[in-house]
Amino acid sequence: MKNNNFYKLGVVILLALIAFYSCKKDNMPTTEPTTDNTAYSNMITNRINNFRQQMQNPERSGEMLLDTAVWNLEALINYDYAYPDSASKDFTIMSSHYTVTVDENGMVSEAEVQQVYNLMLDTLNYQLALLNDDVKFTVFSDVQLDEVDGNTARLTVN
Numbered sequence: 001m002k003n004n005n006f007y008k009l010g011v012v013i014l015l016a017l018i019a020f021y022s023c024k025k026d027n028m029p030t031t032e033p034t035t036d037n038t039a040y041s042n043m044i045t046n047r048i049n050n051f052r053q054q055m056q057n058p059e060r061s062g063e064m065l066l067d068t069a070v071w072n073l074e075a076l077i078n079y080d081y082a083y084p085d086s087a088s089k090d091f092t093i094m095s096s097h098y099t100v101t102v103d104e105n106g107m108v109s110e111a112e113v114q115q116v117y118n119l120m121l122d123t124l125n126y127q128l129a130l131l132n133d134d135v136k137f138t139v140f141s142d143v144q145l146d147e148v149d150g151n152t153a154r155l156t157v158n
Contacts, residue, residue: 048072048079055117060110066102066145066153069113073155074143077120082140091139092131096123098155102148120157 051072054060064072078084098116100108120143128136146154 044075045079048075051076052080054110055114060114062110063103063107064110064113066100066106066108066148069100069108070143070145070155073113073117073120074141076117077124077138077141077143077157081121081124082138084140090133093158094127096120096127096157097146098157100153100155102151102153104151106148108153116155123157 054062055076098119100112100116102108120141124138124141128138142158144156144158146156148154
């Protein structure tokens, strides 16, 4: 009988501990599982904002790698003008083509990148104006490097 009471007491204590810790976990501070994602998102946002400042600087004199220019152009246009989460059953794909001068090291001047960026924005606005819909917006823009022929790089924006 003593063993049976000892067993019951052990079960009661175990259940009390489980209940205590189950209630206690609600009061424990939660850590965000997306801390790394948040840091990465902030890094990308900072990179886009830095590129925007470069494009607004009238005294730009630097150079950047062609691949970096393509990434930055696509990122900034999408960040500022695209609505990728918008639902639309009807959409139109429009394309435009651009060229940039590339040196022997695969670098392009910031001044030329800014000219292409401004052309891309003008073209985007023109293409949207061609649509007869009352509601029109860009879902996303895909800037891709088609080819490099000598010192000329050809880009397509869809």
